[in-house]
Amino acid sequence: MVTKIYIPRDSSALAVGAEKVALAIAAEAKHRGLDVEIIRNGSRGLYWLETMVEVATGQGRVAYGPVKAKDVASLFDADFIHGKAHALSLGLTEEIEWLKKQQRLTFARVGITDPISIADYIAHDGYKGLKNALKLSGAEIVKAVTDSGLRGRGGAAFPTGIKWNTVLGCESEQKYIVCNADEGDSGTYSDRMIMEGDPFVLIEGMTIAGVAVGATQGYIYIRSEYPHALAVLNEAIDAANQAGYLGDDILGSGKTFRLEARRAAGAYVCGEETSLLESLEGKRGLVRFKPPLPAIEGLFGKPTVVNNVISLATVPIILDKGAQFYADYGMGRSRGTLPIQLAGNLKHNGLVELAFGATLRELLYDYGGGSASGRPIRAVQVGGPLGAYLPENQFDTPLDYEEFAKLWAVLGHGGIVAFDDSVDMAKMARYAFEFCAVESCGKCTPCRIGSTRGVEVIDKITSGKDHAKNIQLVRDLSDTMLNGSLCALGGMTPYPVLSALNHFPKDFGLSSEAK
Amino acid sequence: MSDLQTTQEVSAAVIDALIVKHQQQPGALLPLLHAIQDTVGYVPQSCYASISKALSLSIAEVHGVVTFYHHFRTHQPGRHVMQICRAESCQAMGSEALEAHAKACLNVDYHQTTADGAITLEPVYCLGNCALSPSVMVDDEIYGRVSPSELDALIAEAKVSEVKA
Numbered sequence: 001m002v003t004k005i006y007i008p009r010d011s012s013a014l015a016v017g018a019e020k021v022a023l024a025i026a027a028e029a030k031h032r033g034l035d036v037e038i039i040r041n042g043s044r045g046l047y048w049l050e051t052m053v054e055v056a057t058g059q060g061r062v063a064y065g066p067v068k069a070k071d072v073a074s075l076f077d078a079d080f081i082h083g084k085a086h087a088l089s090l091g092l093t094e095e096i097e098w099l100k101k102q103q104r105l106t107f108a109r110v111g112i113t114d115p116i117s118i119a120d121y122i123a124h125d126g127y128k129g130l131k132n133a134l135k136l137s138g139a140e141i142v143k144a145v146t147d148s149g150l151r152g153r154g155g156a157a158f159p160t161g162i163k164w165n166t167v168l169g170c171e172s173e174q175k176y177i178v179c180n181a182d183e184g185d186s187g188t189y190s191d192r193m194i195m196e197g198d199p200f201v202l203i204e205g206m207t208i209a210g211v212a213v214g215a216t217q218g219y220i221y222i223r224s225e226y227p228h229a230l231a232v233l234n235e236a237i238d239a240a241n242q243a244g245y246l247g248d249d250i251l252g253s254g255k256t257f258r259l260e261a262r263r264a265a266g267a268y269v270c271g272e273e274t275s276l277l278e279s280l281e282g283k284r285g286l287v288r289f290k291p292p293l294p295a296i297e298g299l300f301g302k303p304t305v306v307n308n309v310i311s312l313a314t315v316p317i318i319l320d321k322g323a324q325f326y327a328d329y330g331m332g333r334s335r336g337t338l339p340i341q342l343a344g345n346l347k348h349n350g351l352v353e354l355a356f357g358a359t360l361r362e363l364l365y366d367y368g369g370g371s372a373s374g375r376p377i378r379a380v381q382v383g384g385p386l387g388a389y390l391p392e393n394q395f396d397t398p399l400d401y402e403e404f405a406k407l408w409a410v411l412g413h414g415g416i417v418a419f420d421d422s423v424d425m426a427k428m429a430r431y432a433f434e435f436c437a438v439e440s441c442g443k444c445t446p447c448r449i450g451s452t453r454g455v456e457v458i459d460k461i462t463s464g465k466d467h468a469k470n471i472q473l474v475r476d477l478s479d480t481m482l483n484g485s486l487c488a489l490g491g492m493t494p495y496p497v498l499s500a501l502n503h504f505p506k507d508f509g510l511s512s513e514a515k
Numbered sequence: 516m517s518d519l520q521t522t523q524e525v526s527a528a529v530i531d532a533l534i535v536k537h538q539q540q541p542g543a544l545l546p547l548l549h550a551i552q553d554t555v556g557y558v559p560q561s562c563y564a565s566i567s568k569a570l571s572l573s574i575a576e577v578h579g580v581v582t583f584y585h586h587f588r589t590h591q592p593g594r595h596v597m598q599i600c601r602a603e604s605c606q607a608m609g610s611e612a613l614e615a616h617a618k619a620c621l622n623v624d625y626h627q628t629t630a631d632g633a634i635t636l637e638p639v640y641c642l643g644n645c646a647l648s649p650s651v652m653v654d655d656e657i658y659g660r661v662s663p664s665e666l667d668a669l670i671a672e673a674k675v676s677e678v679k680a
Contacts (some may be wrong), residue, residue, distance in 0.1 A: 011642075011643065011657050012618030012643075012646055012647050012657075012659055013654075014657060015644050015647055015657040015658050015659030016660065017651065017655070018658050024535065032579045043663035047647055048645035048646075050647070107600060117675075118594060143640050145595055150679075183643060184640065184641055185641065186603040186604045186605070186640070186641045186645060187603060187604045187641040187645045188641075188643070189644070189645055189646065191643075192643040202619065223643075224586045225639065225642050225643065225652070226547075228654045228655075228657075260540075262587075263545070263546070263549050264545075264548065265548070265549070265584035265585070265587055266639075267583065267585060267586075267588035268640060279545065280542050280545075281541075281542045282542040282543055282544030282545055282570070282580070283544070283576075283580060283581050284580055284583040285583060285584070294620075300541065341645065342646065342648070343604040343645035343646055343648065344603065344607035344608060344645065344648060345607040345608055349645070349646035349647070350646055351646075352574060358516075358628070372608070378609060381603055385602065385603060385640075392584040393593075415645070417603045417604045417607055418607060419607045420607075423607070427605070431603070431606070435640065438640070439640070441583075467679035512661075515580075
């Protein structure tokens with residue numbers, strides 16, 4: 001009997017040697033005359049255990065990790081292909097506590113299926129959402145998405161159904177669906193995991209969006225820093241075209257949806273939707289004035305849905321199981337689940353998908369296992385480089401868009417970066433300005449000039465020059481950037497800067513009372 | 516931005532073929548620039564004129580796009596490009612020390628190439644490998660939890676290998 005062995009092709013697994021492990025397992029199996037089938041799956045998201053190798057047994061999949069190429073011979077000696085014990089045994093994958101406690105809806109298949117096998121996708125509930133959608137009118141599909149409460153997972157949290165409804169209501173001979181896969185925020189990698197681990201769910205979500213609003217062409221704008229994700233996506237798009245799930249007359253419905261993945265070119269600002277559209281049109285990624293909204297005048301001036309990868313990849317389960325099923329998860333106005341990405345200085349970094357409402361503390365300690373360095377966690381940045389830094393006394397905040405807004409913080413794309421007590425928060429504030437200066441598109445003055453002046457002012461503060469005056473100056477500058485910038489890059493750089501200053505005044509040479 | 520490229524003549528025919536292949540695509544400029552850089556290693560300024568003609572753009576517009584994006588380069592890089600992540604997650608795990616180590620070992624600053632032409636060092640702002648920081652990318656291969664000694668090994672490997680992996 002052929003034994004199925006799963007070895008991730010996820011970028012982060014590859015970053016710690018998954019390719020070498022796969023080659024070693026194939027060579028060792030051949031050498032021993034064993035009949036094995038190696039499947040290159042996505043990552044289950046338990047990154048501290050990568051490379052995590054799984055073997056299919058009669059009892060279910062048994063996991064081993066972290067496996068290095070040098071461990072392979074001993075795994076075979078221990079008869080791991082029958083799930084036998086080894087020093088690296090993790091037991092049945094489904095029983096691993098860290099995974100078992102999660103509520104994986106968007107990530108239901110990631111790590112489980114062969115990412116480029118459409119048959120495997122369908123065998124695990126794939127394309128049920130599209131099949132349901134093809135029986136509905138555009139308005140009914142949009143209503144389901146609206147009723148689910150799904151809000152844009154890219155960071156802005158705008159209701160997805162409302163955006164779709166605007167595009168649906170526009171009369172135009174051509175409309176577009178654009179997937180924003182320019183996942184540039186530090187501490188985030190859920191888009192990458194979907195594209196590498198379950199690309200069909202994104203393709204299905206985009207196809208449903210196209211059917212709903214009457215768009216026949218889709219583009220996935222993907223970061224140039226993600227070569228592996230792009231390769232998997234292109235393989236999956238080819239497979240979907242061949243199987244009749246993309247192209248003309250999808251599943252005999254008479255509907256057309258074509259899809260193309262386009263490489264970005266390393267500009268952070270192109271994650272902003274209007275800058276992204278400029279870039280797709282082949283121009284410099286300069287932010288556009290709004291209005292007009294992209295939903296009305298978007299790509300090439302046509303009505304365009306621009307959604308994040310996770311938003312689109314969540315649509316299939318909503319159309320499969322119903323709006324209410326999804327809306328039953330979550331709290332307040334934050335419905336459904338959020339794929340949270342743990343990053344930075346934590347012991348157990350990885351992907352945790354949970355209903356909204358879990359606290360930062362649960363994520364940092366119950367899932368994250370505390371700091372990797374063993375020192376106290378001093379600050380966490382949530383929501384990427386434009387997100388606020390939160391101190392320890394805010395760790396009991398539940399993950400909810402409105403609860404975070406009350407603290408003048410953001411959930412963003414769900415990335416959490418932890419820092420231990422060796423962090424210098426004045427340096428992090430300086431970095432926030434520096435990053436803004438490097439990445440500014442240059443269209444508006446507060447962002448283009450303010451970011452550079454910000455670096456200089458922080459340098460004066462840390463060197464003690466006209467201290468009180470410069471503290472006031474950085475606040476004034478932040479106020480100008482917040483209120484005067486054209487997009488979130490300049491407009492939100494003050495979040496990390498001022499939260500660092502307000503919560504960690506000592507690092508700026510202030511006594512804590514001066515706060 | 517002023518020097519004449521030595522590989523100009525060799526590249527011209529290749530680039531013209533790429534222009535023909537991409538010019539009908541909607542929003543063709545970025546896919547075309549990627550194709551050129553993937554093939555030639557950079558975007559030679561000598562090809563701006565033919566691109567601008569084929570896509571009905573001014574030379575200034577082509578130049579503007581090439582220079583707007585961090586990914587595109589106008590000069591031949593070293594045989595390998597090493598990118599070190601500078602973003603927050605990697606900083607939380609010691610990337611600053613790694614950057615300093617790389618610059619010292621290679622005797623270059625960012626955007627420069629080692630004297631032997633082996634490695635061009637570049638900063639990068641997130642590789643999506645934040646669960647396993649700090650991260651380094653060499654050409655298209657990503658490495659996680661990179662210690663200074665592991666970086667030494669990557670440098671040594673890149674120095675001896677002639678072509679991109």
